[in-house]
Amino acid sequence: MESPSSQAATMSDASSTSSRSTVTRGHGKRLSEEEIRDILYNDDAMDDDLDYDPEKDLTQRSDTSEGKTQVDDVASAYALFPYNGDDMADMEYFQAYFDNVFMRHLVTETNMYAHTLIDSGILPALRLTRWKATTIDEMYVFLALCMMMKHSEKAVVQDYWNKDSLVPSPVFNRYVSRDKFHLILRHLHFENNANEDRRDRLWKVRKVFSDLRGNFRDYFVPGQNVVIDELLVLFKGRLAFKQYIPSKRHCFGLKFFMLCDCETGICLTEPVLNRGHILFTDNYYTSPLLTRYLLAHNTSICSTVKVLGKEMPVFGIGISMGEYQLRKCDNMLSVRWEDRHEVNMLTTIHTSAMLNNGKVHFYMRNPMYKPDCVIDYNVNMRLVDKCDMMLGGMECVHRSVKWTKKFFFHLKDDAVLNCFNMYLVKSGRKPSA
Numbered sequence: 001m002e003s004p005s006s007q008a009a010t011m012s013d014a015s016s017t018s019s020r021s022t023v024t025r026g027h028g029k030r031l032s033e034e035e036i037r038d039i040l041y042n043d044d045a046m047d048d049d050l051d052y053d054p055e056k057d058l059t060q061r062s063d064t065s066e067g068k069t070q071v072d073d074v075a076s077a078y079a080l081f082p083y084n085g086d087d088m089a090d091m092e093y094f095q096a097y098f099d100n101v102f103m104r105h106l107v108t109e110t111n112m113y114a115h116t117l118i119d120s121g122i123l124p125a126l127r128l129t130r131w132k133a134t135t136i137d138e139m140y141v142f143l144a145l146c147m148m149m150k151h152s153e154k155a156v157v158q159d160y161w162n163k164d165s166l167v168p169s170p171v172f173n174r175y176v177s178r179d180k181f182h183l184i185l186r187h188l189h190f191e192n193n194a195n196e197d198r199r200d201r202l203w204k205v206r207k208v209f210s211d212l213r214g215n216f217r218d219y220f221v222p223g224q225n226v227v228i229d230e231l232l233v234l235f236k237g238r239l240a241f242k243q244y245i246p247s248k249r250h251c252f253g254l255k256f257f258m259l260c261d262c263e264t265g266i267c268l269t270e271p272v273l274n275r276g277h278i279l280f281t282d283n284y285y286t287s288p289l290l291t292r293y294l295l296a297h298n299t300s301i302c303s304t305v306k307v308l309g310k311e312m313p314v315f316g317i318g319i320s321m322g323e324y325q326l327r328k329c330d331n332m333l334s335v336r337w338e339d340r341h342e343v344n345m346l347t348t349i350h351t352s353a354m355l356n357n358g359k360v361h362f363y364m365r366n367p368m369y370k371p372d373c374v375i376d377y378n379v380n381m382r383l384v385d386k387c388d389m390m391l392g393g394m395e396c397v398h399r400s401v402k403w404t405k406k407f408f409f410h411l412k413d414d415a416v417l418n419c420f421n422m423y424l425v426k427s428g429r430k431p432s433a
Contacts (some may be wrong), residue, residue, distance in 0.1 A: 005011075006140075009366070015189070015324065034212070039154070045416070059280075061106050066109055066265075066428050066430045076138050076227065076385070081254070084201045088423075088426070091109050091161050093128075093419040093420075093422060093423055094415075094416070095213060096215065096219060096394065096422075097215045097216075097219075097415040097418065097419065098140075098143070098391055098412075098415065098417070100136070100377075101211075101394065102208070102211050102212075103134060103136045103139055104208060105208070105211075106139060106188075106190065106208070107134055107135060107136055107139050109134045109189045109190055109191060109192065110134060110139075110184065110187050110188055110189050111185050111187075112192065113132060113189035113190070114128075114131050114133075114183070114187040114204070115192075116193075116401065117187070118131060118270065126182070126204040128186075130179065130183075130186070131183055133186060134184055138176070138184070139177050139182075139372065141176055142176065142181065142184045142185075143412065144175075144183065145160075145172055145176065146409070147394075147396050147416065148171070148172075149396055149397065150393075150396050154167065154169070157181075157182070157185075158178065160172040160178075161173050161177075161178035163248055166234060173399075188209060188405060188406060188408070189404075190205050190208050190404060191203065191204050191207055201240065202407075204404045205404050205408060208411065209407075210407060211268075211405055212411050212414075212415060214269075216266075216267055216268060216269045216415075216418065217269045217270050217414075219422070220264075220266050220268070220422070220425075221259070221270075222261040222266070222268050222270060222277075222390070223261055223262065223263050223264075224260060224276065224277055224278055225261075225262035225263065225277070225278050225280065225380050226260065226261060226262060226268065226272055226277050226278070226279055226280070227256060227259070227262050227279070227280040227380055227381055227383075227384045228258065228259050228260075228279065228281050229257075229281075229282070229384050229385075229388070230255060230256065230257050230258070230284070231257075231388060231391070232245055232249075232253040232254070232255055232256075233253045233254045233255075233256065233406055233407075233410045234247045234250035234251050234252065234253045234303075234406075235253045235254050235403055236252050236253075236408050237400075237401050237402075237403060238429070239254075239403050241254075242403075243253065243255045244380055249392075254403065254406060254407060254410070256410070258384070259272070259388075260387060261382075261384070261386045262280065262380040262383060262384075264383075264421050264424070265381075265383045265384065265386065265387045265417075265421050266418050266421045266425070267387075267414050267417070267418055272299055273294075273297040273299055274297050274298045274299070275298070275299070276298055276299070276351060277296065277299055277300070278300045278301070278302065279300065279301045279303075280301075280303060280376075280377060280380045280381055281301070281303040282303065282304055282381075283303065283304040283305050283306050283344075284338070285303070286301070286303040286304065286305045286306075286309075286346055286348070287305070287309050287310060287312075288310075288311040288312065288332060289310070289311065290405065291332050291348060292330065292332075293344060294348075295330075295331060295332075295348060300348045300349045300351075301346070301347065301348055302345070302346075302347040302348070302349060302373055302376060302380075303345070303347070303377070304343070304345060304346075304348055304349065304377070305334070305344050305345065305346040306344070306346060307342070307344045308337070312331070312334065312344075313327035313334050315327070315336050315364055317410040318338075319336070319337060319338045321338050321339065321340075322339075322369070323336040323337075323338055324336060324338070324340065324352070324354075324371055326352050326375055331348055332346060332347075332348055333346070333347050333348070333350060333351075334346055334348075335347065335352055335371050335373055336375075337370070337374060339370075341375060345371070345373045345374060345377065348374040349373075350371070350372050350376070351372065352371055352373070353371070353372045354369040354370065354371060354372075355370060355371075355372050355375055356368070356369055356371060356387055357369065357370045359376055387417060390417060391413055391414070391417060392415070394413060394416065395410070395413050396409055396412070396413065413424075
């Protein structure tokens with residue numbers, strides 16, 4: 001397989017020579033770490049980024065969106081990333097998803113929402129009256145500190161700014177004050193309330209959701225094998241589309257359906273129909289009816305299936321451990337295999353061959369065999385399970401009565417995981433499953 005860096009789309013040379021200690025400012029200027037600290041503590045410098053033209057941003061977005069998808073052969077492209085070079089800074093991976101246009105929208109809506117609360121007099125608290133408009137650079141620092149909180153967990157958010165030697169966290173107080181962090185977290189907003197759309201339940205986060213999905217789609221062309229899985233983000237507040245799933249670690253929450261590339265674990269938003277993909281799923285989705293639909297749209301499937309599902313074949317008598325039974329119809333193969341428990345598979349790409357899985361029986365010392373569909377299913381599903389585990393260990397979702405913040409921070413966690421997996425792809429490494 002070719003190295004991802006040789007297949008990446010050719011972008012601007014300026015972005016490939018950036019240094020690791022710089023951050024892109026809203027107007028294209030690159031700031032050093034010392035300049036960022038000066039901005040965070042200099043109110044006059046913060047106001048420089050507030051004067052901008054929205055029409056100019058739309059023009060910049062259209063220009064950059066054209067540049068993201070310019071490749072010679074999309075079918076052979078592996079990674080379409082807006083930066084080139086082996087010396088890419090860590091910040092550039094993050095800025096590829098949270099670009100200037102995205103951050104400017106976030107800053108604009110946050111500032112607008114803060115002034116709306118102040119003018120309405122809903123919260124006459126002293127801290128609120130000290131609000132000063134935030135900037136793009138300050139929002140980058142805010143998101144960075146949110147990610148760092150998971151690596152040094154405290155009982156309450158205020159403890160990160162506690163100067164007690166028993167619970168030291170000097171890095172937080174070095175970059176932003178406690179009150180400023182709380183103000184940004186309190187006023188974090190994603191859409192103007194005047195743009196309410198009752199037909200869309202996600203209208204409050206639709207803009208940021210669509211932008212991130214577009215970046216997920218534009219920067220990566222998936223391989224043949226893809227997997228779909230569901231994820232539940234904890235939320236116990238009042239919400240019309242909140243779900244209760246007792247089998248999950250978090251019983252209540254927001255349900256996400258995640259489509260991932262089986263080789264890299266990168267989250268996708270690319271349509272899979274009519275492109276020759278092979279879809280791996282669990283038994284929650286699979287049925288003969290769905291399988292026929294996918295076959296009609298040039299998409300194969302390999303999945304576990306519920307034996308009592310509609311249109312499923314009846315196998316009859318029981319079988320012993322290691323034995324299997326087959327039923328075939330309309331290019332669909334149903335496999336019943338007895339391991340420690342009964343396993344039922346439905347596949348359109350396998351021949352039911354028994355393959356050596358590389359293990360030996362603990363007592364008889366004989367090689368152990370499994371159906372080829374079971375081996376492929378285990379290989380392709382394990383990486384998405386690891387992605388779920390990594391998201392659970394790095395999630396920076398704060399407790400909140402607003403579901404929009406839960407939603408946004410989960411999207412940010414997905415983007416950070418994509419940044420890490422994209423780094424592995426561009427560096428020629430593979431995620432360890």
